[in-house]
Amino acid sequence: MYSGYAGVAMVRDLNLTVHAGEIVALLGPNGAGKTTTLLTTSGLNPVMKGDIRVFGRSVRGRPAHRAPREGLAHVLEDRSLFYQLTVAENLRLAAARSKGDLARALSYFPALEPLLGRRAGLLSGGEQQMLAMARALTSKPRLLMVDEMSLGLAPVIVERLLPVLRRIVDDTGAGVLLVEQHVHLALEVADRAAVLVHGDLVASGTTAEIAGRAAALESTYFGAGAGAETGAETDADTGAVTDTGAVTDTGAGAVIDAGAPTGAGARPDGPEADLDELEGSR
């Protein structure tokens, strides 16, 4: 699919599938189009060309507010909390909207329990991220999209939050599409990864495959200042996955998609979301 703003494509030719029960990390430097991809999947930004299917249904013409009812939850980059309201009120609002299960959502983030009466605006960054995720979980999503969970958080906090995603996936069978700047941490928790650069998918595969090429990908695409540009933590971790040997082939255009097919037979229980480029305009 293609997506962008004011008629200019910022994501081009993206073909990506998230299956039930797996975590897919969407990686890439600033401005690559990661957020645009999630916004378009939610229906907050229109598809320019091609299509995105969530649980087999096209997002074209589906208003964004219907997404949660269809089992899609999206934790936005800005976390979208009601900062004047308490933690409990934030959770109750989300649960009411989706007729959801508050206790279950809270069970993944017990650290929020003593904070239920505190205004969301007073929480630490990590606590706010937990609240944003707990809000998303109240709707019992079958596909959870999390944008920059680590934004502004110390890597040690991120390291604590990411395994919760794995628990959610294991417990509920949901699929997760995780946008992350901390490449090394994301690759630890994800099953598959895709790398977007300037709107183009330049690599995708299992995390082992991507980790094996991380050195080459990072030096070529993430550059020295990738983390610093957003003011996020500079990622000291990214060097750790390089031992497997740098690959000179950066694979631009070569490794696209682990077989996300457009054809029949792919779907019934399979792909939760197809971000699927179709040839030609529609």
Ligand SMILES: Nc1ncnc2c1ncn2[C@@H]1O[C@H](COP(=O)(O)OP(=O)(O)OP(=O)(O)O)[C@@H](O)[C@H]1O
């Ligand atoms: N509302 C908008 N109007 C016009 N251009 C936009 C808009 N939002 C994003 N863009 C542009 O689209 C491109 C992709 O942006 P996007 O936010 O998807 O990147 P990203 O990969 O999420 O980056 P980051 O890691 O910095 O969050 C960028 O060039 C950005 O400037």
Ligand SMILES: [Mg+2]
């Ligand atoms: Mg972004």
